[in-house]
């Protein structure tokens with residue numbers, strides 16, 4: 001079999017000389033002989049992505065595994081997105097990171113890749129890139145951090161920030177105590193330890209078959225992560241020799257397995273957008289309705305924040321993802337393979353639950369039906385999503401008067417005003433926060449509750465927006481409404497006082513205003529960004545709506561790994 005990298009390195013002409021000579025900074029001549037696969041380690045380590053800052057150590061273990069299996073490891077720094085730092089939202093840059101990684105993998109003399117991610121957007125962008133270039137690849141998730149404690153109680157990353165800051169606003173926690181908890185939240189290296197987006201996407205990557213089975217959820221400081229990284233490096237070399245590509249692993253069956261997993265672990269709504277985008281790159285048919293259909297009836301088995309109590313370290317100790325999947329094995333596609341070449345379900349054989357408090361048995365679930373619900377109606381013709389597991393059951397069927405905000409700035413200006421005409425039955429509507437509108441579809445959909453209601457003890461209200469929410473957040477929050485207001489969706493025509501009707505069981509989201517009247521209203525677009533140049537402009541002109549994964553229209557599909565022309 002001819003290695004892709006040999007198209008650069010083999011032969012005795014001027015060009016192969018150039019390719020080899022510069023790479024011999026540290027690489028021996030044998031690195032270019034004898035069919036040694038060259039494996040890129042796509043590395044999102046960055047000091048500005050604190051959740052991924054330990055990945056250089058993980059990369060060294062991967063590199064040792066690649067050498068041990070006869071390959072040549074090559075560290076490839078790629079665009080890294082730190083969820084907490086990057087403005088206006090890391091999601092604006094996900095497609096840029098995916099595009100850059102795809103092009104770097106294609107442009108360089110590599111035969112395969114190990115993808116090192118962790119923080120929210122890093123695994124999705126790398127999977128999108130790997131899908132489009134379709135070189136043999138697997139993911140090593142960087143793993144969650146260990147549980148921090150404050151005043152004896154465990155702290156869940158993200159989730160407890162939302163909770164504690166609402167306690168401060170409600171007057172039940174002092175600002176001093178709140179600030180004291182800050183130094184306790186991030187106990188170690190690793191990504192958020194709740195079942196937020198990072199943990200969800202690690203589990204989803206494993207369910208897709210794209211990790212060495214048993215790796216997802218291994219805490220970042222755990223020695224076993226480095227062992228798995230070493231083995232993953234070895235496996236990358238094998239993937240090349242077998243010609244096993246992402247398009248062989250990530251089939252429709254794998255995506256349905258990922259949807260079952262998402263429900264069983266109580267994962268983040270963000271996974272919906274990311275999975276749609278990855279599937280789009282592969283040409284796998286996947287729609288919003290697949291999430292509802294396949295996820296419905298899947299029990300919630302994992303008692304983790306934000307929907308439950310425990311944290312990722314507890315999940316790992318309790319048996320990890322394999323123990324969860326073992327309980328729902330009959331719902332998984334038995335033919336969908338992992339990167340090992342064997343069906344994912346075969347890897348569940350020895351899995352056991354060691355703590356039934358963290359991972360519940362199928363016969364005793366936290367919720368019988370944990371799937372993400374897809375809503376449609378005159379307010380969301382293209383669909384909207386809600387995670388019933390993180391919502392208040394009594395609000396899942398609700399009619400209330402809309403209180404409309406045109407932007408997050410509008411929320412900040414008016415939400416806490418004593419004059420705001422709002423009560424606990426109101427529905428908070430936020431628009432201008434979709435992919436085009438913000439731009440980048442930020443995690444602001446779980447907008448805070450008005451101060452005067454918090455003081456009354458109200459802790460949840462129905463909220464509707466075209467935004468996303470953090471995977472660490474909770475509440476009766478309708479998200480990803482499509483089309484968004486900035487794309488001419490009906491959300492732009494809703495007015496304060498309109499009755500909004502949510503009926504999750506019926507999968508409906510409507511505004512009770514006659515269609516003709518709604519259509520006759522001028523759309524409100526005051527809160528929308530109109531970027532003049534650069535990536536933001538390209539993004540706004542080409543981003544698809546949430547129901548198609550918010551990818552750029554010209555990035556959908558696969559370009560393969562071929563490059564026709566020499567550089568010299």
Ligand code: FES
Nearest residue numbers: 051119191192198
């Ligand atoms: Fe990086 Fe949560 S901020 S995973």
Ligand code: MG
Nearest residue numbers: 120197470471
């Ligand atoms: Mg997040």
